[in-house]
Amino acid sequence: MPKFRVFATCHIGDAAENKLRERGYELEVYPGPEAPPKKLIVEKAASGIDGLITTLRDPIDAEVFEAGKGHLKVVAQIAVGFDNINRADANRYRIPFTHTADVLTEATAEFAFFMMGALARKMWPSELEVRENRWGSWHPFLPFLGDEVTGKTIAVIGTGRIGLAMIKKCVGFDMNILCYDPAYQNHQYIAKIQKLMDQRHQSGIQKEQTSIRYVEFEAALRAADYVSVHVPLLREGESDTPTYHLFNEKTLRTMKPTAYLINTSRGPVVSEQAIYRALKEKWIAGAALDVFEREPLPADSKLRDPEIADRLRLYNHFASAGKIPRLDADPDTGMAGRCAQGLIDVLEGSYGGDISKMPYVVNKEAFQASP
Ligand code: NAD
Secondary structure, rough: OOEEEEEEEOOOHHHHHHHHOOOOOOOEEEOOOOOOOOOHHHHHHHOOOOEEEEEOOOOOOOOHHHOOOOOOOOOOOOOOOOEOOOOOOEEEEHOOOOOOOOOHHHHHHHHHHHHHHHHHHHHHHHHHHHHHOOOOOOOOOOOOOOOOOOOOEEEEEEHHHHHHHHHHHHHHHEEEEEEEEHHHHHHHHHHHHHHHHHHHHOOOOOOOOOOOOEHHHHHHHOOOOOEEEOOOOOOOOOOOOOOOOOOHHHHHHHHOOOEEEEEOOOHHHHHHHHHHHHHHOOOOOOEEEOOOOOOOOOOHHHHHOOOHHHHHEEOOOOOOOOOHHHOOOHHHHHHHHHHHHHHHHHOOOOOOOOOOHHEEEEOOOOOOOOO
16 A cells, blocks of 8 residues: 555656655656646645645645645645745645755856856857857957956845855855845844955955945845845735835836846746836846746747847746756755655654654744644
8 A cells, every 4th residue: 555645746856756656655747847737736636645746837725725625734845936835725724835945045046146147248149149150250349248247236135045145156256245135134144255255355366345235125226236136926915025026117217227137036026017118228238037927938928029139038947957956866955855855754744743843844833833
C-alpha cells in the first residue's frame, strides 16, 4: 500500500520525484508542460490525495481546499512566491502550504544583476548588429552607446532574501545603494556592507567612497540610476503596503529619465500599461522584465513594440532557472528538493508533528498553539 497519494501539477525533476516514490508515495504528475486547468486540480483534490505539489501558475483557493476536505493535508509549492495561493483560505481550512525560499536567492539576485548589465550596456542590440550583419566599422559612438553600472546608484526595493543578495553583488561594482522596505529593515546587514565599502575604499580597491542606507520610496526613485525590485506580490487587503502596481505612471515618472528599472519579482508589481508609456515616451531610459502581468506574455502584448525594443529586455520568468537551484533533490540546494521535503515534513509529521516548527511551511500562524 502506498504511504501517501500526491498529485503534482508539474514535473519537478526525476531526482526529487524518485525520492518521494522511494518512500512509497504514489505520485501522479500532470504531464504538462503547460499548467493543468483549475478544474483538473479541483478534481484531483477531490479524489482523495494527501498532498498537492503546485507551481506559481496554479490558482489554489477555497474551491481546491473544499474539494480536498478530510484528506488533503499539504500544498507544496515549488517557488518562493506564493501569491497564487490564497493564504486566508488555506488558514480557514487549516491546510499548511510550503515554499522553496533561500535555495533560489543567489540565482535570482545574480540574474537581476545580469539583466541590469545586459540592459544598460545594450548587449542585445550589440549582438543583433553582428547577427544581422549590420556591423559597420568600429566607431567611437556609432551605432549607439550604453551606460555603465560601475560606480552608479542603485535603489533596491525590498530588502528580504533576494534584495540583500542583490546588494552584496552591487558592492563588487562600487555602487552606491539606496534601500527601501517598509516592513523589514536589516540594519545589521547594511552596517556590514558599509564597512565593506569603507574597507574597499581605504585599501584602494575602489576609487570613490560609496555608501548604503535606508531611505523613503520616493527618495530612492528620485536618486537612483537603477531600480531593482525584490518584493512579493501583495494585493490590496493583503498588506498595509501592497505592491500591486507599485510601479505605475506616478512612480515611474518619479524616476530619473536616465534611470533603468529591473523587475524579477512578480509581473503585477509593475503596471504594464504604465511601463509601456514610460518607455515609449522616454520617461525612463529602459527596463528589463523577467515577469509579466500575464504569463506567458500574450502574443499581442504592446511590450513587443519594435519601437521600444532597444530599451526593453524581456525574459521568460527565468531568474531562478539555474540547473542546481531548480532541480537539485537536496533541500539545502534545490527548489525540487525543498519542495519534496516540505511535503514530507507535513505528511510524515517531522518536528514532532508541530507544523508551526516546520521550516518550509509558510502559513505557520494557522498552527501556532494558542497562548
Ligand atoms: P522576502 O520575503 O525575503 O523579501 C521580500 C521583501 O519585500 C520583504 O523584506 C518585505 O518586507 C518587502 N516588502 C513587502 N512589501 C513591500 C513594499 N510595499 N515595498 C518594498 N518592500 C516591500 O522574499 P524573497 O525571497 O526576497 O523573494 C522576493 C520575491 O521575488 C518573491 O516573493 C517572488 O515573487 C520573487 N521571485 C521571483 C523569481 C523569478 O524567477 N523571477 C525568483 C524568486 C523570487
